[in-house]
Amino acid sequence: IRSKPGKGYTAFNGVEFEGTFHVNTVTDDDYVGFVFGYQDSSSFYVVMWKQTGQTYWQDTPFRATAQPGLQLKAVKSHTGPGERLRNAMWHTGDTPGEVTLMWKDPRNVGWKDKTSYRWHLSHRPHVGYIRVQLYESTTLVADSGVVMDTSMRGGRLGVFCFSQENIIWSNLGYRCNDTIPDDYYYLYKKQMNLRWGD
Incomplete structure (x- = not known):
């Protein structure tokens, strides 16, 4: 697999995680991002951002197509690291038994060369709350909203x-x-009102 998460050794429950990335080239257009909720190489969340659309160059075991734009995925792989998970992670969409696309920035905008981006993640696993925000300088450029x-x-x-x-x-x-x-309580209250017809 040519995808590689670099991870720390401490496991977290509720956490705020932030960082900055900068792609220091104009000759490549692939995925950059971060992982959280990492349990092992078959079970984790990943936020990944592709600069341009592209079909993966190996169509075995299936054809995988990436779209530009920030994506939040849940990886729960039955096969583990290998060709199937590789293509499932490249693909923008769900791959049953491998990856679920939980949110994608609807603007379909890729990252820019030689530009610094700052991310902020809020994760509260005990209630299932996830929110990802991405900034270019002080400008918010992507916000997942509350994902449960x-x-x-x-x-x-x-x-x-x-x-x-x-x-x-x-x-x-x-x-x-x-x-x-x-915003979790706001969403929870809204869902309960819809459920009970209030």
């Missing part, structure tokens, strides 16, 4: 690349935090 998922109940943090060269990661930081954000 309980596939991984916490885990390790790290950085991620898939076939992309010359990535510089800097100013990585984390803070343990089990406080449930206000």
Whole structure:
């Protein structure tokens, strides 16, 4: 597999995770991002950003097509590291038994060469709360909103690349935090009102 998460050794429950990445080249257009809730190489969340659309150059075991734009995926692989998981991670969409696409930036905008981006992740695995925000300087360029998922109940943090060269990661930081954000309660109340018809 040409995708490689670099991860720390500490497993987290509720956490705020942030960092900056900068792609220091104009000759490549692949995936850059970070992982969280990492339990093992078959079970983790990944936020990955492709610069341009591209079909993976090996169509075995299936044809995988990447779209530009920031993506949040849950990896729960039955096969583990290998060709099937490789193509499933490249592919923008669900691959049953491998990867679920939980959110994608609808603008379909790729990252820019030689530009620094700062991410901020809030993860509260005990209630399934995930929110990813991405900034270029002080401008918010992508926001997942509240995504609810309980596939991984916490885990390790790290950085991620898939076939992309010359990535510089800097100013990585984390803070343990089990406080449930206000927007979770807003979403929960809205869902309950829809369920009960109020």
